[in-house]
Amino acid sequence: MCGNEALAEAAIIAGLDAYFGYPITPQNEISAYMSKRMPEEGRVFLQSESELAAINMVFGASATGKRTMTTSSSPGISLMQEGISYLAGAELPAVVVNVMRGGPGLGNIAPSQGDYFQATRGGGHGDYRTIVFGPSSVQELVDCMPLAFDLADQYRMTVVVLADGILGQMMEPIVFERKPRRKLPPKDWALTGAKGREQNIVRSLWLGDRVLEEHNYKLQAKYEQVQKNEVLCEQYEVETAEIVVVAYGVAARMVRAAVDRAREQGIKVGWIRPITLWPFPTEQISKAADEFRIFLTVEMSNGQMVEDIKLAAAGKTPVLFFGRPGGGIPSVDEILERIRQLTIPAKR
Amino acid sequence: MKPVFTRTATLKDCPTHYCAGCGHGIAHRLIAEAIDELDIRGRTIGIAPVGCAVLAYNYLDVDMIEVAHGRAPAVATGMKRTNPDKIIFSYQGDGDLAAIGTGEIIHAAHRGEQITVIFINNAVFGMTGGQMAPTTVLGQVTATTPQGRKPVGEGYPLQVSELLAILPGAIYVERCSVHNPAQVRKAKKAIKHAFELQLNGAQGLSLVEVLSPCPVYWRMTPVKAMEWIKKEMTKVFPLGRLKG
Numbered sequence: 001m002c003g004n005e006a007l008a009e010a011a012i013i014a015g016l017d018a019y020f021g022y023p024i025t026p027q028n029e030i031s032a033y034m035s036k037r038m039p040e041e042g043r044v045f046l047q048s049e050s051e052l053a054a055i056n057m058v059f060g061a062s063a064t065g066k067r068t069m070t071t072s073s074s075p076g077i078s079l080m081q082e083g084i085s086y087l088a089g090a091e092l093p094a095v096v097v098n099v100m101r102g103g104p105g106l107g108n109i110a111p112s113q114g115d116y117f118q119a120t121r122g123g124g125h126g127d128y129r130t131i132v133f134g135p136s137s138v139q140e141l142v143d144c145m146p147l148a149f150d151l152a153d154q155y156r157m158t159v160v161v162l163a164d165g166i167l168g169q170m171m172e173p174i175v176f177e178r179k180p181r182r183k184l185p186p187k188d189w190a191l192t193g194a195k196g197r198e199q200n201i202v203r204s205l206w207l208g209d210r211v212l213e214e215h216n217y218k219l220q221a222k223y224e225q226v227q228k229n230e231v232l233c234e235q236y237e238v239e240t241a242e243i244v245v246v247a248y249g250v251a252a253r254m255v256r257a258a259v260d261r262a263r264e265q266g267i268k269v270g271w272i273r274p275i276t277l278w279p280f281p282t283e284q285i286s287k288a289a290d291e292f293r294i295f296l297t298v299e300m301s302n303g304q305m306v307e308d309i310k311l312a313a314a315g316k317t318p319v320l321f322f323g324r325p326g327g328g329i330p331s332v333d334e335i336l337e338r339i340r341q342l343t344i345p346a347k348r
Numbered sequence: 349m350k351p352v353f354t355r356t357a358t359l360k361d362c363p364t365h366y367c368a369g370c371g372h373g374i375a376h377r378l379i380a381e382a383i384d385e386l387d388i389r390g391r392t393i394g395i396a397p398v399g400c401a402v403l404a405y406n407y408l409d410v411d412m413i414e415v416a417h418g419r420a421p422a423v424a425t426g427m428k429r430t431n432p433d434k435i436i437f438s439y440q441g442d443g444d445l446a447a448i449g450t451g452e453i454i455h456a457a458h459r460g461e462q463i464t465v466i467f468i469n470n471a472v473f474g475m476t477g478g479q480m481a482p483t484t485v486l487g488q489v490t491a492t493t494p495q496g497r498k499p500v501g502e503g504y505p506l507q508v509s510e511l512l513a514i515l516p517g518a519i520y521v522e523r524c525s526v527h528n529p530a531q532v533r534k535a536k537k538a539i540k541h542a543f544e545l546q547l548n549g550a551q552g553l554s555l556v557e558v559l560s561p562c563p564v565y566w567r568m569t570p571v572k573a574m575e576w577i578k579k580e581m582t583k584v585f586p587l588g589r590l591k592g
Contacts, residue, residue, distance in 0.1 A: 018430045044429045049455035053422040056415065056452070060426025063413050064393070064434070068426070086416050191411040191427070193434055195390030201405045202413040 003138045004029035004168040007071075007097060007161070010145035012037055013176055017066035018044035020057040024076045025109045026165040027099035031071070051076040055083030055096075062092040063202045065190030067149055069095035073165075074103050074115050077123075084158050085124030088219070089204025091189075093152035095145075096130075097161040099168040102327040110327025111165030113249055116304035119160045120278040127216050129223045130158040131230065132277040134248035138172040140275070150182040151230065155222055156189075162277060164300065166250045166329075226279050233281035234273045237263070238288050241270030243342055246285070246309055247298040248274045251323075251330060255298050258335035269339055277305070285312035294342050298330055299323040356381045358389050358409045365403060369570025371560030372400060374526045375468055375535075376407045379439070382540040383410065386547060388435050393427055395420040395438040397445075400475045401468065404439055418449025421456030424463040435546055437464040442483040443473040446508045453512065460517030460552040464542045467508070467555055470562040471581065478565025482506035485584050490565065505584050509557045513590040519552030520545055520592030523585055525559040527577040531587070538589075545592075554592070559585055 001009070008030045011019070019034040031047060038045035044061070048054040054070045061068040072080060077098045087094050100115050102108040119132045131151050135141040141163055148159040191200050206212040236259070238244055243262075247255040252273040262269045272288060274281045285308075289295070295317050297306040302325045310319045322338045324330050355361060359380035366372050383389050389410055396404040398417035405412035415423045420438035428436045445453050445467050456463065472490055473479040479492040485505050487496040497505075513521040520542055524535035535558055542554035559581050561573035568576060 018426065020426065046425070046429060048422070048425075049451060049458075052419065053425075053452055053455065056419040056422035057426035057429075059415065059419075060395075060413070060423035061430045062426075063423075064427050064431050066430045068430070082416055083419070090414075191393045191413060192431075193389075193391040193393060194409070194411045199405070199409050200411045203405070205402060205414055 001174065002029055002169055002171050003141055003163065004099065005033045006138050006142050006174055007145055007163070008033040008037065010142040010176060011069055011095070011149070012041060013178065014146035014149045015067050016043065016069060016149070018061045018068045020046050020048050020054040020068070020070050021072065022048050022051045022054050022076060024073045026101055026168050027071050027073050027097070029168070030097070051079035052082065055080040058094050059083055059087060059092060062087070062094050063090070063191050065187040065192065069097065071097035071099065073099045073101045074112070075106060077115060077118065081124035084130065085122070085126050085128065086204050087158050088122070088128035088130070089126065090202050091156040092202065093156050094158045095148045095152055095161065096158055097163060100162065100164040102325070108327050109165065111250065111300065111329065112325070112327055113164060113251060113300040113304070114325060115162065116277065116299070116301060119162050120280070128219060129226070129278055130160045131155070131226060131279070132160045132162055134162050134274060134277045135167065136249050136252045136273065138167065138170060139174045141167055142174050142176060146179070146181065150184065153184045154182060155226055157222070157226070162249065164249060230276060231279045231281050231283070232275035233284045234275060235271065235284065237270035238272060241268050241293065243267065243269040243294050243296060243339055244288055245269065245271045245296045245298060245335070245339065246274070246305070247271065248277060248305060251298050251300050254330055254332050254335055257332045258339060261332070261336050262339045267339060274305070280308050280312070282308070282312040285309055286314065289313040289316040291316055293317050295319040296338060296342065297321050298335055300329060301325050356384045358383045360407050360409050362406060364407070366400065367564045369561055369563040369573055370400070371470065371526045371558070372468065374532060375466065375558050375560060376404060378532070378536045378539050379437070379466060380408055381536060382543050385540060386543055388543065388547065391433065392435040392437070395423055395436070397438070397440040399441040399444055399473070401439055401441060418444050418447070419452055420444070420449065421452040421461070421463070421465065425456055425459070425461050428461060428463050435464070435543060437466060437543070439466045440468070441474070442467070442469045442471065442481045446482040446506050453508070454515070457512045457515045457518040457553045457555070462546055462549070462551065463553055464546050465553065465555040466539060467557040468560045469557055469585065470560045472562055472565045474562050474565055478562070485580060489567070507585065509555065509590055512555060517552050518555060518591060519550055520554040521590040523557040523559070523587050523590065525577055525582065525587055527559065527561070527574040557585070
């Protein structure tokens, strides 16, 4: 099973009621898989006429209280940003998987991490956030799907799973875990027909003096809860390290191999791997920021997450960058070479 | 004394934000009456457009959602596919349905979605200040056609209902008007029929286009606006059942 199919099955296990999507490479295995499996489960599969339509079908299904998702790749995700902004405004839960490819524009179909800014900064118009996962293996991709649905329902937010062409196409052994779920609030806001109750209204328009301002404060308070409670991050040998390499997604796999080899050569190096890209592990990075250390950020882009590392390091630690955009993949040798070239600040 | 005409239950008792002589109020009432007569308030979900009628949920006492400009048929699709027992309708203007939302309405009809679309055609973008719409008639002066709409460069008025009627997935398409009481009664009948089709599980999309006055951006009195629908609009948008 490739990553795309695995995440699809994980979503079905997590209780996905309806899948809507439009073809785009490199994630087409998802809709092919869904078109077979969803009807088998008596659930909804629909190939939409565009990504715009797909995200709005998600909007509609979600408003009625159903678990729903769409998947796409970079150019298609750009088209969905209008809908994601409306989902944020209307506080509707949704899961969006972006199997990233090279950009800008039509770019290419090679794996990339060029959509970090778009995913972690909201992406559409207005003052909002989405929860973003950056899994680095097919197993982690599979594991984050049920959590994505739970978080979406708990916080009434869009959760973006930021994969890439490698993860989508790669085959790895996996286990589908059926862990106990979070206790979730009832969806008493859902549109189910106002039988025996007052009407429910799902809206993102807030007219009147300060009404939208108050709505934005409410959203902000929710985002602060997410930032406080939902950060996921992994780290290795940071305490003894003079160099800390930071990477997410598949880039972190190359980093892990390069760090192991550097350590064999006696270089004091460790790594930090953000799993949630928003909420970002600012605190973990900040704790590791030390004037006697160097941070090296490795990405499959021209440097996007590196800005969050710099913010977290707050000038205490030099932050360097190595990356390859447009479908380039930093090799273990290249990363190792960058690590070896670094000059460590004067010892404690 | 026995009242012979009262507010229908699904129409809320509140002041209107619509301008004097606007047709939205009539259309809202017709929808509310149809819902009450069919006794489907408890299973109906409505979709408000972007435009003056974005606040339709302030008047229609059913579960409602507000969606991005033009996307209502896609949202309705998401709702109906996951809730086949619910009655889903969208309420869309000509800017919403005939301009930015052409892709969504054509494909919802093409797929034969079992939804009901109430399409309000007032030949302008009302909320944004009376700009030209695809349905603006030739010679009509709007905020963006100060010399009147010209076919060269600005195109002919778009007859969306005729376009949709040729699709097998659209099972019922009718164009009505609210310019006099007789037409209002016909519009009511059409709207109710469209809901009934969905209620009976008819396999396809039902759409009722309603020619509706916008006196403010037509620069007319309410009475003149009603006359203009009859004299000018119905020439370009002939009334009657196009399909079904």
